[in-house]
Amino acid sequence: MKLTSDQPTEERATQLEVARRIALDQLAVRQRSSKELRDALAKRNVPEDVAEEILQRFTAVGLLDDAAFAQALTQSRCRNGMRGKARIRQELREKGVDRETAEEAVAQLAPEDEYEAALALARRRAVAMARLEPHVMRRRLAGQLARRGFSGSVVGSVIAVVTDADPVEFSTGEQ
CATH class of the missing domain: 1.10.10 (Arc Repressor Mutant, subunit A)
Incomplete structure (x- = not known):
């Protein structure tokens, strides 16, 4: 049953408490964005005005950032x-x-952090590709790294390290 803000204050207070409990339970599992918390409240049939009030309270006290x-x-x-x-x-x-x-x-993500993450992933994947031709391995690693969101320069550098290839050779696409 959906409650609206024009219902008696006691019912609204109850609805606010239910919404607060839902929000706290969600945040106890993991940190969430405002949208994720708003969606969770909507899924549990919390009225929009009640949900917004809870979100504002949580933002004001630092529980939602x-x-x-x-x-x-x-x-x-x-x-x-x-x-x-x-x-x-x-x-x-x-x-x-x-x-x-x-x-x-x-x-704010340090370039070396991104590079290290790409290098760790490439090394892990390269083990499974050890029997492939070098150019096939480089191509597959490049695709996997690109799908994970790494930039072309990071991909080229990492593949050069993992496959002992010349980074210039890789970036131009020559084999």
Whole structure:
């Protein structure tokens, strides 16, 4: 049953408490963006005005912070998820983080962190490709790294290290 803001105050207070509990339960599992929390409340039939009030309260006390969420997700995805800046930026946008906040979070990612993540991924994947021809291995590694969101310069450098190829040779596409 959906409640609206024009119902008696006692019912509204109850609805606010239910929404607060839902939001706290969601945040207890993992940090979330405002959009993710708004969607979770909507899924549980919390009225929009009640959900917005809860979101404003949580933002005011620091329980909900899209910038901190974006920063944490960026660091986590680079280190553990072995993803590049482009893929992280896309994931942040999918989770409802605004473009400017996503850009700021990704910009704070150190280039060496992105390089190390790409190198770790390439080394792990190269083991399974050890029997392939070198040019096939380079092509497949490049595709995998690109799909993970790593830039062309990072991909070229990493593949050069992993396959002992000349980075200039790789970047021009010669074999």
